[in-house]
Each structure stands twice: as C-alpha cells, then as structure tokens.
Amino acid sequence: MNATLAIAGATFGEAVRKRILIVILLIALLIILISPAFGPFAGGRGARTLIISFGFGVIQLAGTFIAIIMCTGLIPTEIERRTIYTILSKPVQRYQFVLGKFFGAVGTLGFMYLMMGIVFLIATRLALGEFDGRIIPGLLMFFFQSSLLAAVVIFFSTFVSPLVNYFLSGGVFLLGNLLSSFLETIQRNPEVTPITRIPVQLLTIILPNFANFNVQNPIINPEQVITDPVAYTVQTIAYAIVYIVMLLVLSMLIFNQREM
C-alpha cells in the first residue's frame, strides 16, 4: 500500500505541474467565471438553465480533455524515460504501479474538479442569488465519468501507443455517450434488422455507458425526470466503480505480461 500511495503521490505531483493541463484548467475556470454573462440570452427562467448547462458543459469537456491527455502518457512516458526501471527494480509489484498511476490520475482529476466546482458555485451564486441544488451532484457525476474515462485510457495505455490511445479512448468516450440513445432509437424502429441491432446491443454491453452521468445537465436531458435522485446517483457511481475495477484488473493482467 505504501508503494501504491507513493506512486500515486508522485503521479499527482507531476500531473498538476503539466503545463497543458494547467492551461486547460485555467481556460475552463475563465469560461465558468464568465458563464453567467450568457444567461440574459435565454431570458427569464431559461437563464438559470442556460447558466447551469453551460457551466456543466465546460466542466465536462475540460474533465474529458484532462483525463485523456493526462492518462495517455502516464505509463508510456515512464517506460520511455526509464523511470519505471528504478521503480520496478524496487519491491514494487506491477499491479501496485498501475494502481498508483490510476489513483494519482484520479487525485489530479479530483483536484481539478474541486477548482472548477468552487468557481462554478461562486459564479452561479453571484448570478442567481442562491446555490443551485443540481451543481454538487452533477459535479460528482462528471468526476466519476472522468475517472471511468481515466481507467479506459490507462487500460489502453498498457498495450497501445499514446497516439493510438487518443483515438481509441476518444472513440470509446464518444460511443459510450451515444450508444444507449442510439440503441433505444433502433429498438423502436421495426425496420432495423438484427444484423444492425445485435452489434449495437453488444457494443452497448461492452462499452461503458458514459451517458448515464449526464442526467444533471438540463439542456442535454430536458425531459429527464429522476424520481429518486440519490438512488440514481449512488447506482451510477457504483456502476462507474465496478467498471473501473474491471478495467484496472484487465490493465494489471496485461501489464503483468508486458515487456519493457
């Protein structure tokens, strides 16, 4: 556990100093800060919806970029710079290395979400005169969405190059956001043949459903009615954790056999 935490700490320390991630965070913070200025364009009650939705959109986009950019290099860079040799020649198991990298990435995401969340809460409080109850659960959901994406990226990074990983992880994230609604659409359409439907069903089962985490966004899901928001949040977070555990186990199995 000591080794895992030490690796997580080093990963966090290095990631929060990466210029590209700092730039993404600063741009996101700036946009979140000025997001209330877009409210008047919607007018009336729509202003609140626009401000919340716009802020969530920026936070989700920044979280996605940060997760992909940060995690694609986490393991390959250590191999390229040979830092990994000094680590694995110590009494460190390979699974501890993968876990340490993941926890470091999640810690970084947590820190970035905390920064964006605080600025978002302050900006909306100033613009709306009160705290909006959707913000904290929404942030929590997006944080777990990004953590799940980080696990996907780390999984791919154990066997593909960073460039391929960008496309693979980006593709999985995109499909994971679209597949469930696409599946609903084709299931409602009687003309769709099984040749089309079955692959979509299979992909929907295999790929993580990233759309589940977007429910707090009132523009993306205007008609979404959640009868028990707490239960829904807990279920979705549990879904993310189960998926993350599965991806990490697979990553460790692959990384254990990998030659560097």
Added chain:
Amino acid sequence: MSDLAIKTVNLTKRYSGLWSKHPVEAVKNLNLEVYRGEIFGFLGPNGAGKTTTIKILLGIIYPTEGEAYVLGQPAGDPKNHYKISYLPENPYFYDYMTGREILTFYAKLFGITEPERSKRVDELLDRVGLSRAADQPLRTYSKGMLQRIGLAQCLINDPELLILDEPTAGLDPIAHIDIRDLILELRNQGKTLFISSHQLSDVERVCDRVAILNKGMLVRLGKIEELLAGGYVEIIADKVTNNVLEPIRQLGGKASLHDGRLIVEQPDDGSVDRVIDIVRAAGGHIVSVKPYRRTLEDLFVETIQGGKSV
C-alpha cells in the same frame, strides 16, 4: 546461503515482431556466475545484449529460454528486490522533486518509515555530496549531480547487490573519480557490484572479473589480471648491427632494424635483460626501455574483432 550473487543458465532472449518471420536473438545461451562481494564488469559493444540481460535479472522482461537467479532466488521476484538495487543508464527522475523528495519517494517504495526514512535520506545526501543541493529541484541538477542522486537511490535500501548501467558515463573528471571511489568503498563494505560500462579504464581499475558479450554471446570471462596477462617491453637502441637480430628473435622478441636503429617488442618474461646484454655486447646504445601493459581496451577490441565465444 549461495555464494553466487547472480547465476544464469543457458539464458536466451528472443524478440519476434508481430509480422517478422525471423526473431532477433538478443541473448544466446548465456551462462554466467557472479560471486558475492566482487565487482563484476559486464562489457560489450552496443547491442551486445547487456541491457537485455540486466532487464531479465530485474524481472522487467522475461527470458525466452533458460534461467536466471539473483541472490539465490529466481530473477524478478519482488521480495528479492529488498536486497538489490539498480541504476539505469542516463536515469531520469521526477524533476519537479528535490533531491530530498526523490530519495524519500524511493524510501517509501521500500516501506521505510519515519524517523528512519529522514535519517537515511540525510545520510545518503551527505554520502554522495549533495547535502547543500538537497532542497533544490532535480531539474536544476547537473548530469553529475543526477548520477549521484541515482547512486543514492540505489543505496536507500542498503542493498547486497547493486546493478549499475554506465555509472560514470558523461561525467566530468572530478565526478568520475568520486563515483569510482564510491564504488570501491561499496566493495569494501562487502557489497556485490555488477557494472555494465563502456568506460574500460574504469572497469579495468575497479573490477575483479569481467565478462565480454558480443552479439548476445559470452565471448570472454575471467579475472582482469589473467585476461590482461601478456604485456611486452619495447626496447629501442641505436648503432646496432645486423648480427643481433637472430639471437633476439630466438628469445621470442619481435625485432626490426632500420639505419642502425633497433626496435624490439620483447615479452615481459625475464628475457629483457638478456636482450639488453646482446645489444650492448654488439656495441649498441640503449635509447629506451618501456614496458607496455595490455589494457582492457586492447583485450576488448581483440575479442570483439575476433568474435569467438567461450
């Protein structure tokens, strides 16, 4: 307890590409024994298989065939890593950390807890001469300082076996001497050092035994003094006549004469005095007598160009 720090038995590593029909053999049937307490030089040209062998010993890659043992245990067993340490060639460390922080990081990997951790880190910083730079970020360190911090991280666990890959490469003369002295000091403490290096003069000076690898195969192995036996003495004399050549050649020397100047390469086997007597008896005048010791560089070049395996 085995008296061997490292043992490989028919160790072979083949790399085969996804589409390639012909695998590359990086290491072929390597049989090596490194004794505890010795400094062992592991030499070879680039691509000879040195780093591949080291990676197998550390469990970073796996052998295709054969076996490798480190301190009596199968190579790569992380429990065994409490007793070994490794310095890679041109090491990179997290450069946002300070010297103190990076050593603390490596100490944590060994589960060394406070207050022992801080004590050991301070001792090591002092030992490698970095106490004053301890709180500077590593990105401000020179190459020599980074190499010292690399050696310090190697010592954090007080290892029995140190595997060092090019420990003195690219260092200025002072740093070079410091690192070499530290290596000798470690040997005096009873540690085993397995050093891969192209700095042949360093290896010749500090190592007890060496192995030379070429194209994945072991081509030389032995004690330095045995491998370097066979030096010669160069004798130069003037005013020498033709009649000395034959008696000198009968003593085993290579002699040549031009315009009265004689140059003899005489084996360093006690016959040198007799050659000088022959020259003087013939009225010759000795200009110089200079011993030439065979160097590791000579042996290395001869071995690699000869290319036979042991």
